[in-house]
Amino acid sequence: MSVELGHYLAVSGIVFGIGVAVALSKRNAIAVLMGVELMLNAVNLTLLSFSRFSTAFGPDDEPLTGHVFVVFVLTVAAAEAAVALAMAVLVYRRRETVDLDRINLLRW
Amino acid sequence: MSATEHLHHIGPALVLLIGSGVVFSADLVTPRRASLWGLTLVALVGGFLYALWHATSGTSGEALSGAVVVDEFGLFFAFVIIIATFAVVVASRDWADGREQAAEFYALILVSAGSMVLLAQSNDLITIFVALETTSIAQFVLAGIARDNRGAEASLKYLLTGAVSAAILLYGFAFLFGIAGTTSLAGIADFVGTADEGTRLPLMLGFVLVAAGFGFKMALVPFHGWVPDVYQGAPTPVVSFLSVASKAAGFAIVLRVFYTGLGGGGTFISDDWAVMFGVLAAASMVFGNAGALLQTDVKRLLGYSSIAQAGNIGIGLAAVAAGSTIGPAGVLFFIGTYVATNLGAFIAVIAASQRLGSDEIADYAGLIRRSPLIAVILIVCLLSLTGIPPTAGFIAKLYIFNGAIQAGETWLVGLVAVGVVNTGVSAYYYLRWMRTIVMDEPLEAWTFRPAVATQGVMMAAGLAVLVIGLMPTPLISAAQRAAAVLQ
Numbered sequence: 001m002s003v004e005l006g007h008y009l010a011v012s013g014i015v016f017g018i019g020v021a022v023a024l025s026k027r028n029a030i031a032v033l034m035g036v037e038l039m040l041n042a043v044n045l046t047l048l049s050f051s052r053f054s055t056a057f058g059p060d061d062e063p064l065t066g067h068v069f070v071v072f073v074l075t076v077a078a079a080e081a082a083v084a085l086a087m088a089v090l091v092y093r094r095r096e097t098v099d100l101d102r103i104n105l106l107r108w
Numbered sequence: 109m110s111a112t113e114h115l116h117h118i119g120p121a122l123v124l125l126i127g128s129g130v131v132f133s134a135d136l137v138t139p140r141r142a143s144l145w146g147l148t149l150v151a152l153v154g155g156f157l158y159a160l161w162h163a164t165s166g167t168s169g170e171a172l173s174g175a176v177v178v179d180e181f182g183l184f185f186a187f188v189i190i191i192a193t194f195a196v197v198v199a200s201r202d203w204a205d206g207r208e209q210a211a212e213f214y215a216l217i218l219v220s221a222g223s224m225v226l227l228a229q230s231n232d233l234i235t236i237f238v239a240l241e242t243t244s245i246a247q248f249v250l251a252g253i254a255r256d257n258r259g260a261e262a263s264l265k266y267l268l269t270g271a272v273s274a275a276i277l278l279y280g281f282a283f284l285f286g287i288a289g290t291t292s293l294a295g296i297a298d299f300v301g302t303a304d305e306g307t308r309l310p311l312m313l314g315f316v317l318v319a320a321g322f323g324f325k326m327a328l329v330p331f332h333g334w335v336p337d338v339y340q341g342a343p344t345p346v347v348s349f350l351s352v353a354s355k356a357a358g359f360a361i362v363l364r365v366f367y368t369g370l371g372g373g374g375t376f377i378s379d380d381w382a383v384m385f386g387v388l389a390a391a392s393m394v395f396g397n398a399g400a401l402l403q404t405d406v407k408r409l410l411g412y413s414s415i416a417q418a419g420n421i422g423i424g425l426a427a428v429a430a431g432s433t434i435g436p437a438g439v440l441f442f443i444g445t446y447v448a449t450n451l452g453a454f455i456a457v458i459a460a461s462q463r464l465g466s467d468e469i470a471d472y473a474g475l476i477r478r479s480p481l482i483a484v485i486l487i488v489c490l491l492s493l494t495g496i497p498p499t500a501g502f503i504a505k506l507y508i509f510n511g512a513i514q515a516g517e518t519w520l521v522g523l524v525a526v527g528v529v530n531t532g533v534s535a536y537y538y539l540r541w542m543r544t545i546v547m548d549e550p551l552e553a554w555t556f557r558p559a560v561a562t563q564g565v566m567m568a569a570g571l572a573v574l575v576i577g578l579m580p581t582p583l584i585s586a587a588q589r590a591a592a593v594l595q
Contacts, residue, residue: 016279023272032268039275043282050286065291069234073278076241080271083248087264094257100268103261105341 008049016042029088029098033081040077044070109171117171117178118229120159120186124222127151128215135211145201148214152194155225159186174292175235182229184440184590185360189228192352192447193221195565199455200345202462202559209253216253217349220246224357228364233281233291236361240277240325243357244270247350251342262341269324269334277321283314284369293369300375311377315370319384322365325358328422329391332415336399339411344461347407348454351414352447359421359443367428367436367594382429386523389422393530400537406457406467409537410450413493416534417446423520423527424508432515436591437584438507444583445492445500445576452569453489456482459558459566469541474550479557483545485570492573494538495531500576505531507584 015038022035051066088098095103115122131147161167163183170177197217204213223242230236248270252263285291287310288299300311323331339347366381396416403409421442428435457467460482464471476483492501509527512520558566576583 019275020272023268029264029268033271036268036271036275039272040278043275043278046279046282047285050282065234066285069237069281069285069291072234072238076238076245076274079245080241080267080274083245084264084267084271087248087252087260087267090252090255091260091264094260100265103264105258105261 005053012042012045027100033084114171120155121222121226123155123158124218128218132215144211144214148197156190175232176229177231179593180590181593185228186225188356188447189224189353195451196349198565199458199562203345216246216250227357228360231293250346254343258341262338266334266338273321273324276317280314280317296369322362327415327418328388329395336408336411340408344458352450356443356447378429382426385422386426389419390526392419397530397533404469423512427512427515430515430517432511435511437588438511440587440590441584442504442508445504448569448572449489449492452485455566456486459562463556472545473548475545478550478555485566487542488570488573490538490542494535498577500573503580
């Protein structure tokens, strides 16, 4: 049995699902960020496997587009993580917690 | 095309981004001496003039290998975004100057506005993603820039929701790319135009994910969770920027992706996305208005009101998908009037809360005797948000509803009925706030007036609301010209 597009999509779908579950269920801000990173990496895997396998590409298409996209995703994810961690530190300094259930000045 | 010509095509955005660098460096070189406020305004005027140059010199077409396109649609939003940012910056002077983070505030506003202008003219999934994230990340920082407890909390919540929705959006992009084999919107449109039923399911999956990601930017239910918290917790100038410029850019890119990329009325998936936006619109109006009924904090109230207003625009999006010919122009016109209205309301709130030291509706009691100008502008804008003639909001709602009815679908007429009922509900909380301003006894006797520049932009916004309401034709024809590009 050879490994094909479907296998890669299945793996990335599962990883994405785990990421969503982590991001939605964890109450710790840092853990939510870890979930987001999983989601983004699943996206990268999807992009790369489509880029490698997809039948939609004709002879004139640039299959490299997917690879380029991944580089952009990685860069943006790094920027986002940097800001997110800075904000988590700011909140921690003020409130001594990054538990989202206890960060609750703003509600209703 | 030479390198200069490529850069010329993204000129307005470049001017704003370079301006941001200049503001930052000016503060580094001459700490607390340079007028960062003035520099920011110069950059915005520069961006405006560059966009005007594009419009008058007939610059158009794709550049940077089709990553961006200069057209009437992009220019319409460039003007809206730059004017809105200008007004916000003018009104923020009292708040920002004298703060330690003044340079960061101005620089980040410029980065965010520049990327929004780029977003409105981007024509490729990669450009869209990068521009969208650049504006978002700048806004995450802006929300927490005051470094107080509430701002930090708002910023963290905004960021976490934003990061999750960006990842969902990207997953959708990955599917669109995988199915169509290209990231260019035109290429995707070609693919959708010739695709058969077999690709319907993966395409649906792709565009549901994309809509979920954009729903966050547009603040449509069920992706609205961050709105009330961020509106209440973030500094008011930042919120006013989010509520007008960011929202306009969000709807701009949704129109571009769904209309150009996935095909407006007439492709085999357009019915699906009409229904999807219809459901989101109805939910947004109902939840937004229901949430607003109970609020005592003006910023939180405006937050819920902005969710309901996004629902109104959602009716327009559904009409566009159902094939209404006046739908796209209706959406653009609504966004234009909404920006003017919300700017007026928010600048009035900035000016009032600076002096009142509070955001409680109860503290606005008798505002009309304490600061007549602020009160009058606020009342005009609230009337417009409700949709009462002769204000711009009335014409805008009429136009959107008309577009939905013209599409000729029974369920769209039902959606309009939901919209009309919700207008009635929203009148309750807008009028309640107005009654407090006019009828109630002031808590304190001293009067106040905002800074001259703030008065200027406030009056400009209030006048715009009235003038568009009485003479809507110029803005309508501008919206029609911009919408014609998408067809």
